[in-house]
Amino acid sequence: MGHYLPSTEQERAEMLKAVGLSSVRDLYRDVPGSVYREKPLDLPEGKSEMEVSQYLRQLGDSNKSYRLILRGAGAYDHYIPSIVKYIPAKEEFLTAYTPYQAEISQGILQSIFEYQTMICELTGMEVSNASVYDGATAAAEGCTMCRSRKRSVTLVSAAAHPDVIATIRTYCYGVGAEMKLVPEKDGVTDVAALKELLTPDVASVYFAQPNFSGLFENAEGIIAAAHEAGAMVVMGCNPIALALMKTPGELGADVAVGEGQPLGMPLSYGGPYLGFMAATKKNMRSLPGRIVGETKDAQGRRAFVLSLQAREQHIRREKASSNICSNEALCALTAGLYLSTLGPEGLKEVAEQCLSKAHYLAKELSGIGGVKLPYPGAFFHEFITALPKRDAVLAKLDEAGILGGLPLGEDRILWCVTEKASRAALDKTVRLVKEVLA
Amino acid sequence: MKLVFEKSRPGHASVILPPLDVEKTELPESIGRQSALRLPELSETEVSRHYTELVHEVYGVNCGFYPLGSCTMKYNPRIDEETASLPSFTGAHPLAPAEAVKGCRKVLEEAASLLEEISGMDAMTFQPAAGAHGEFTGVLLIKQYHDARGDEKRRKIIVPDSAHGTNPATAAMCGYEVVNIASAPDGCVDLEALKNALGEDTAGLMLTNPNTVGLFDPNILEITRLVHEAGGLCYYDGANLNAIMGHVRPGDMGFDCVHMNLHKTFATPHGGGGPGAGAVGCKAFLAEYLPKSALMDGGGPIQVRGFAGNFLVVLKALTYILTLGREGIPQASETAVLNANYLMQGVKDVFKPAFDRICMHEFVLDLSDYKKETGVSALDVAKGLIDYGIHPPTMYFPLIVHEALMLEPTETESRETLDQVTEIFRKVREDGVREPEKLHTAPHSTVIGRPDEVAAARNPILKAQL
Structure with missing residues (x-):
């Protein structure tokens, strides 16, 4: 059996004695006897590192490797450039927690600040958060942040990714808001149909550029129609395509979101991936999740901190707009590193x-x-x-x-x-x- | 330290791709990007040095003691990273034919079955990407259950006031009204308050056990019975599962669904804030409501993110569980509990524990008396600890304890380390008595002092000036 305990059985027995107890069961004395497990779990016996390594390699080998x-x-x-694989594997980046203690977390905080800057640069937006779980949740959170008391309906282009549509639908179901699909025509969002659906209770319109079929949408048409009806626009984008295509910022979208996986993350059977989210300055305080800001310490030295926390669940509890309390920091670091490497x-x-x-x-x-x-x-x-x-x-x-x-x-x-x-x-x-x- | 943008020099670059070998296609101008793309321009040496500079300003579990309560900062084994970086797994496309991803599917199946056994649940999803995301998924199971029965009057979720902020935030995201119930003086659920809160409108209860003050609620069976009797369901927040693995299971305590933080309990690294994985398990009667992927699985009742979740994180957790196995899993938990009690025993004549009794895997210190005596706050003490080379505990949580410091040593610390840490706490306490000003302005050994957070919030600078 493998383990990671830096103590021997005898040391642990001595420690138990030091706290005045005589058995492990004493540690669990608050657990009712009827549910305390006397018999072991039905798990396989533990294995050495070598055995586990060989077993998992064997499992991996049963996947097909495509040319x-x-x-x-x-x-x-x-x-994925080689350096992009190696740097995020450095143990400090890998094993640190969320950078609550800014004084010993400047490396992570700065990497996120740089990532936020690059996402703003890619999308043409003014403010980025520190990332969310993936592209689908970024889209769902983007739609959530646009809702208000008067405007609660979310319109989603049927030409978007099916997983993104299903995720937005689930987030709407959670909070009890309505979601409607905007039909597609010739593989793209039907702008005429969109106009019909844009009633005064519509909070936002989500579409993806390019869309699920790879086609470029009539972004100008969609955004103009939405804004004319007083609705906001959440635009999903492919981050690689953003190097060439009109940005959400240039197009006047209110929120830009997307799947950041193409920025240096392997396929990995679906995850970990990276949800990027950026918005106009006007919507800054509606962004969910962590945001890193620049400030100074008492001696005037540049310092980075988790900022604008008054939006978040640990302060606002049930009044927070999202329950998210983490980000995909290591993936954000990877994306920043990928973009720095490619330039x-x-x-x-x-x-x-x-x-x-x-x-x-x-x-x-x-x-x-x-x-x-x-x-x-x-x-x-x-x-x-x-x-x-x-x-x-x-x-x-x-x-x-x-x-x-x-x-x-x-x-x-x-x-x-x-x-x-x-x-x-x-x-x-x-x-x-x-x-x-x- | 300079930003990567400030190190950028025109023309510095790496050669990554061969020249284009087909005719070049241009986007129509009407679609094309108009603004410049101001990304940094660096050679590979410069990229490498920049990130090495950054990594020197990060404190990880590998650097030293990291007793961040409620975060389970245990050692993250390298073998887990190695298996999760095998090209046979990282190269697998989530939408490849089933035949081509047999290994990935086996990883998910095997991890599900092991975690079901550990939690006492019947079914599992790996779609949720974090603990809070798991909470969202779990409460949506509860919501779908009541909806399917047409039980529309159940509009409330009960949450103890000691709960993590994500619990009430999750309930609100699921459209529920949150009923906060005050904890009893012993830090556990106040049964009378619970009874008063329960009724026909109760959808469910969200509970962490051991709770956020590090105590196992001895009334747990009565609590879940009362909720069920009222027609509600019980959600187990697995934040503190590391205390109890192999000793007692959420499923046996009466919980209907649970999330487990693979990035805490099952030793996958936190990555500076993610990626994690919040696997959600449930009893058989809720299994039909588990999320599915529209594209991978042909759709399902709900979906909380794309594809199948953070697969590589699940793979790391599987590596860990297979390593520890039947004997190692309970041993990890009991050692985590032992280490917490041993540390509390050492520290309790330095600072007062909020609850002076056998704790689970973590405990809370109450520094309000010390603050009255010296003017030195829990924050000051936390910052002072940094100067002695250890990561501070969690501060000001849970909210029901004033001037709280919450310590969770985990099982991967030695007795020597715990003894040294006790000494460090003693020294910091003395520093505060002798030289309070030194602690008010701590830390002194770091690359920056305390940052001005008020200025950061008042005048937000959230990206670099390019």
């Missing part, structure tokens, strides 16, 4: 390669007889094809070590191409698809 991943849909396989030109390069390679694959695939691109709109690094023999196509690719796009209804596939796909690998993909459809 190329052409599936995204909310989890994106980007190249402005590097990030643009990643985005351009995603964009260009996705368009290359789309063009090559649509050249195959029977393959259609059902939507005409501009897209970033994801696109949908309609094609016959969908499952056979995906199976063929799978055999070749390629995880094809995500199968959707109606014989459709949602493809995603990142900078990791070489032209040769994409050509091979096209060849295999051709073979199946021949």
Whole structure:
């Protein structure tokens, strides 16, 4: 059996004696006898480090390792620079708690302050929080912060990610607020239908740029319609695409949110990921979660602290707008590190390669007889094809070590191409698809 | 210390990607970004040095004693990090075909079954990403249960006044009215107050046991019985599960659902504030209400985040549970309780414990008398401890104890460390008597002194000037 106790059985017996007790049961004397466990839990026997390591490696080996991943849909396989893997593994970053004690936590506080600055820079917004759990919760919290007594309805674009929609719906269910879906048309939010739904009780409209199908929305149209009706706009964004696309700040969105996973976090079967949230200064005090601010100490030295805490649950208890009391600090650090490593030109390069390679694959695939691109709109690094023999196509690719796009209804596939796909690998993909459809 | 932006120099960069090997696509101008992208420009050496500078200003569990009460700052084993960084796991796409992610699914299944056994529950979800997120999920189970029965009059959640702020905040996020009940003088639930609060409108009770003053509530079976009798359900806040693993289970105490902080009890690191994981377990009758992913699972009654949760954190916790196993899990808890009692025994003639009796894995000191004598507050003492090289305990929590310092040593501290810490407390106490001013202005050994938090809130500077 393994353990991490820096004491021997004899030392523990002596300590027990020192506190005036004679048995472990004495430590638990307040536990009623009818529920105190005399018999051990039904757990396997403990193991040595080597055995556990070997066992988990074996479990990992039963996963399939793909040579190329052409599936995204909310989890994106980007190249992670080596340094981005190593620095967050430093034990101090890894094992520290939330930086309550600012004097011995400046490193973490500063990393979050830098992260907040970079999120503001990416999104064009004025204020960022220290992050939340993931993109879906960021969207749900974003919608929550827009509600007021008079305006309680949340409108969500049906073209958004299904997990994001379901999460927003759950947060609305919790607090008893109404959520309505804005239908999609040609793969994007139907702005005419949105206008119909924008009644005076609508608090906010959520849409994603690009949306679940990879298409760019008519952001100007959505935002203008919402603002005209007095509703706020929560805009979900892909952080890599933000290097190239109009920012929520430029477009006049009130809140910008998104899934930060592409900024240096591996796929990891869905998590840990990173929810980023930024807002206009006007909405600063409605932001949930931790926020780091700059101040000074008595000697005038620059200092960072957890700030604006009067918004939070440990002060406001049931009157707080959110119960969140942590962030994804290590993921925020990772994102800041990723952005510092790539720099402005590097990030643009990643985005351009995603964009260009996705368009290359789309063009090559649509050249195959029977393959259609059902939507005409501009897209970033994801696109949908309609094609016959969908499952056979995906199976063929799978055999070749390629995880094809995500199968959707109606014989459709949602493809995603990142900078990791070489032209040769994409050509091979096209060849295999051709073979199946021949 | 300079910000990363202040170290930026035009043109400094790393070469990460090969040149583009297909024709370049441009976004239509109407969609394109107009503003400059002012990210820092650094070489890899400069990036490395910057973050190394930052890491030198962080105190982690690896640095020394970290008795942050209610946070369970136990040692985080490296093997857990190693298994969670295996490319076979980190490279797994959440939407890959089931055949391709057999290992990931087995990790989740196995972790669920072990945690069900430890908590006495029948079903488990790993979607919640933190303790508070687990609370939200758990209370939503309660809400769905009452809703499904058409029991609409149940609008209230009962929370003791000793509870963590997330409990009432969670109840409010779930649309409930919060009924705060005062604790009894012994720090436990006041049965009379509970009885008075219970009624046809009770949806449930949220409770931590051992509670936030570090005591196991001896009336726990009566408490859960009363709530059930009134038609409510019982939610177990697993914040303090590290005290009781293998000795008593929430499921056997009468709780219907529970969250467990894998980042505390199961030794996964806190990462400076996250990522954690708030696994939620429930009894069979609530299992149908557990969250599912719209995309991974084809949808379900609720969903609290994307995909299946913080998978790698679950993997770390599984590594830990498999290592400790049947004997090690209860031993970890009983040693955590033993260490807390041993430390309290040492410290109790230095500062007064709020409740002088056998405690669980943590205890609270009440410094209000000391403050009256010396003018030195719990905050001053906490800051003074930093100068002796240890992390301060939790301050001013729970709210029902004035000038509170809450200590949770955990099981991964040695007797020598606990003895040294006792001596440090004694010295700080004496410092406060002799030189109160020294403590009012502590810490003195750190890179900054106490930051001006009022100025930070009044004139918020939340990003760098670029």
